[in-house]
Amino acid sequence: MPDTGASDAFVAFERVQKSYDGESLVVKDLNLSLPKGEFLTMLGPSGSGKTTCLMMLAGFETATHGEIKLDGVSINNIPPHKRGIGMVFQNYALFPHMTVAENLAFPLEVRKIGKSDREAKVKRALDMVEMGDFGGRRPGQLSGGQQQRIALARALVFEPELVLMDEPLGALDKQLREKMQFEITNLAHSLGITTVYVTHDQTEALTMSDRVAVFNDGRIQQLAPPDELYEAPQNSFVAQFIGENNTLEGTVQQIQGDRCTVQLANGEVIDAKPVNVTQPGERTRVSIRPERVEVNPELGDTAHTLKARVLEFVYMGDIFRTRLEVAGNRDFVIKTRNRADQERLTPGQEVAIGWLPEDCRALDAD
The missing domain is CATH 3.40.50.300 (P-loop containing nucleotide triphosphate hydrolases)
Structure with missing residues (x-):
């Protein structure tokens, strides 16, 4: 503040x-x-x-x-x-x-x-x-x-x-x-x-x-x-203005301490950190940075996974930038380091994505 x-x-x-x-x-x-x-x-x-x-x-x-x-x-x-x-x-x-x-x-x-x-x-x-x-x-x-x-x-x-x-x-x-x-x-x-x-x-x-x-x-x-x-x-506003950011629209289901559950527009439920949401039933935008998202995460690395469809895969030298459709959002972006073992995704491919709950912030819907 x-x-x-x-x-x-x-x-x-x-x-x-x-x-x-x-x-x-x-x-x-x-x-x-x-x-x-x-x-x-x-x-x-x-x-x-x-x-x-x-x-x-x-x-x-x-x-x-x-x-x-x-x-x-x-x-x-x-x-x-x-x-x-x-x-x-x-x-x-x-x-x-x-x-x-x-x-x-x-x-x-x-x-x-x-x-x-x-x-x-x-x-x-x-x-x-x-x-x-x-x-x-x-x-x-x-x-x-x-x-x-x-x-x-x-x-x-x-x-x-x-x-x-x-x-x-x-x-x-x-x-x-x-x-x-x-x-x-x-x-x-x-x-x-x-x-x-x-x-x-x-x-x-x-x-x-x-x-x-x-x-x-x-x-x-x-x-x-x-x-x-x-x-x-x-x-x-800050989440969107500072750096690249992903948002998913949803409704708060439950808040308990530093964790809340959010039902997304497609019905899937995820965990997030409640930042400026205060009660169940409240509309929210959850915010996740592109580099915090993992593709086909190992079981246990993240608390949950979501289905995603690859729309665009761009080679940028040091990183790969992939645009996906996730829970109705067609502008969901992930960034992965260019490593020898990094899979190169193709448009139309179905993948699972996931992230740690603490990297997902439940913010105001406006």
């Missing part, structure tokens, strides 16, 4: 709301706190409220209600340039008429830092992003990846304690984007900088973050470390 704010939080949103028209809320009663040095990602689909939260923290948007604090001090009425926050955007926002070194020196000049100190800080920032030899070039002479490094260096050059990043890698190709993910994370952690990162890319969020706040409809649906988000989603 979302934080309620902590007295020792470095960044805190306290009951923050945002409306542009005075009626509909883009951000709804947000409570969120970050300790110093954390790398937090705000993840969600377009229109979920994540970028609005970042812009309120930066000072480019004003909260309609509630308070935003930085190191215990309210910053609601402090203008953006006085908040001491570094910003990195997707479009880099570099001045094309300035050299790289001049771009980096600009925020230092604004802060009235002397020339010798400016030069030392610019050199340090460029070395930090491995661009020490590019100070004399203009942004137009750099590749996309180099420009992004310079944008990052400019955000760090005045040594802020907080850096905000809004889809900073969105314009890069896949290979460079993955390389920059690790570079940004390592740099943030080595410098001890608190980072708030906005993206709609779930892989990016899982790879880079200490914690991820999953947004939808103006609210945080779940706030947790990446492995917990993936392994233990708290509702159907």
Whole structure:
């Protein structure tokens, strides 16, 4: 669940709301706190409220209600340039008429830092992003990846304690984007900088973050470390949004401790872990990750098996991805490692599938 704010939080949103028209809320009663040095990602689909939260923290948007604090001090009425926050955007926002070194020196000049100190800080920032030899070039002479490094260096050059990043890698190709993910994370952690990162890319969020706040409809649906988000989603939205996921519709028959029985649409009954179901008769969606499902499982490996029909078998190099029809769901996917002894399934083939009950989560039907 979302934080309620902590007295020792470095960044805190306290009951923050945002409306542009005075009626509909883009951000709804947000409570969120970050300790110093954390790398937090705000993840969600377009229109979920994540970028609005970042812009309120930066000072480019004003909260309609509630308070935003930085190191215990309210910053609601402090203008953006006085908040001491570094910003990195997707479009880099570099001045094309300035050299790289001049771009980096600009925020230092604004802060009235002397020339010798400016030069030392610019050199340090460029070395930090491995661009020490590019100070004399203009942004137009750099590749996309180099420009992004310079944008990052400019955000760090005045040594802020907080850096905000809004889809900073969105314009890069896949290979460079993955390389920059690790570079940004390592740099943030080595410098001890608190980072708030906005993206709609779930892989990016899982790879880079200490914690991820999953947004939808103006609210945080779940706030947790990446492995917990993936392994233990708290509702159907998070289960579907984070990674690939299988769902089967059903009705809760019985709940007993950390186990419940669910009757599926085709009449078969399975065991699951009750996550946000509370009583028999309740509609549910059970959630199972593709890699947790076994084909023709050995007796005893799983608590039960279901019949399935192979619809599609795709070779993907390191894994095989198989789409099946299971209990009326024609988009049930399993992923198996490419091993020498792994059976290659064929469309139309009838198989048995199974999984451990603890890997199957009974979530909300909506």
